[in-house]
Amino acid sequence: MQRIDHPLLxxxxxxxxxxxxxxxxxxxxxxxxxxxxxxxxxxLPGMLVAHHLRALLEAADAAGQVLGEVVLVPVANPIGLAQRVDHKAMGRFDLDTSENFNRHYPDLAKVVWPVVQDTMVADAATNVKTVRSAIGHYLQQDWKPDTELQSLRHRLLSLSHDADFVLDLHCDCESVMHFYTEEACWPRFEPLTRFLQCQAVLLAKNSGSGPFDECLSGVWWRLADNLASAGNPAPLPQGCCSTTIELRGETDVSHALAQTDAQALLSYLQHLQVLACAQPPVVPPARCQATPLAGSETLVAPSPGVVVFAAQPGQILQVGDLVAEVIDPIANHSQRVLAGVAGPLYARVRDRYVTAGGELGKIAGAKAFKTGELLGA
Incomplete structure (x- = not known):
């Protein structure tokens, strides 16, 4: 194992x-x-999972079982980790710029297309190397970050841009294990969702806003689309499959859960033959079917008030089922919030007071009905 410390601006x-x-x-x-x-x-669940995964990787490394390369960044945002206001963690948005730490990553396909469009050949592996080299050159020579936030984004991409697989560990407010990835990546990640026992899998082709994971996977299918549009038959496979893994809710921080999740990730690395093992791990049955992110319903409060949930995370709902009540104790009035699509309630908010129009929860519907930006703030 090698540890590298990267100073930010x-x-x-x-x-x-x-x-x-x-x-x-x-x-x-x-x-x-x-x-x-x-x-x-x-x-925070991802930090604890990374802690336990590191111990497993150290043991595998000492035993000579690492057949490929694994890079682990257990604390991906030291900027946000240090941000607190009135004793409350403020790690989602950069206080200097108000930007979401997981948005506004560069469109790498737009950056490298002029460089690689006339260099693609008949060999897919060569084309993957060419694209990775072009991205690496852009990061090393062309992108000159001038803020702390940009230096963080730059460093994360520098560490990950040439990876075959990228796993970005997050969590929701109160939720079950769920999973976001782009459609082009789904075939390679389907076993991982089984190892993790995901209860919702959300697929999209460009969910919008430039999140970290799609910055890395999106460059490949975008360049492949550009080649097809240009009438160039050169093969370009999906050189990077990336995903956002939502490790349940914010308070689901326990050794038992983290050890289970770390073992699931280790099993996937063995499945990929990045780590050697005596017997290939058995891929468990799936707990859910993949659904389109564009079919996910975000429930909002029709009025301000105290939130009383009737549905629990992971509960399978039908159209018209009661999800929550919003109670105004001044007007002595209660409003019911009902499911508009059928599917699992895979996430809900932690706060029990909501303002008008505030988000309450999300249901993974099977039929796409949304267009445009699919991610929240």
Whole structure:
């Protein structure tokens, strides 16, 4: 194992933050997997999973079982982790810019297309190397971050841009295990959702807003689309499959859960043959079917009030089922919030007071009905 500390740009005199990565195996010897936790810094389950996964990876490394390369970043956002207002963690948005830490990553396909469009050949592996080299050159030579936030984004991409698989560990407010990925990545990730026993899987082709995971996977299908539009038959496979894994809710921080999740990730690495094992792990049965992110219903409060949930995370709902009541104790009035689609209630808010129009929860419907930006703030 190798530990590398990466200093970020300092926003103020006399202080700076550092991003730390742990490296297992040998670069270039086999598939590369990049795993990071808590890019939204108040989402802590991923940090504990990374802690337990690190111990498993250290043991595998010591036993010579790392056939490829694994990069682990257990604390992906030291900026957000240090942000507190009135004793409350503020790790989702950068206080200097008000930007979401998991949005506004660059469109790498737009950046490298002029460089690679005339260099694609008949060999797919060569084309993957060409694209990765172009992205690496852009990150090393062309993108010059000038803020602390940009230096964080730049460093995370520098560590991950040449990975075959990228796992971004998050969590929701109160939720069951669920999973976001782009459609092009789904075939390679389907076993991972089984190892993790996901209760909802949300698929999209470009959910919008430039999140970290889609920055890395989106470049490949976008470039493949560009080649097809240009009438170029050169093959370009999905060189990076990336995902956002939602490790249940914010308070689901326990050794038992984290050890279970770390073992699931280890089993997936063995399944990919990034780690050697005596017997290939058995892929468990799926707990859910994948559904379109565009079919996910976000329930909102029709008025302000105290929230009383009738439905629990993971509960399978039918259209018209009661999800929550919003109670106005001044007007002595209660409003019912009903499911508009059928499917699992995979996430809900933690706060029990909501303002008018505030988000209450999400149901994974099977039929797409939304267009445009599919991610919330």
């Amino acid at each position: 300092s926003p103020s005199l006399g202080s700076h933050k550092t991003l730390t990565s742990f490296h297992f195996g040998t670069p270039g010897r086999g598939p590369k997997v990049y795993i990071q936790a808590s890019l939204h810094a108040e989402e």
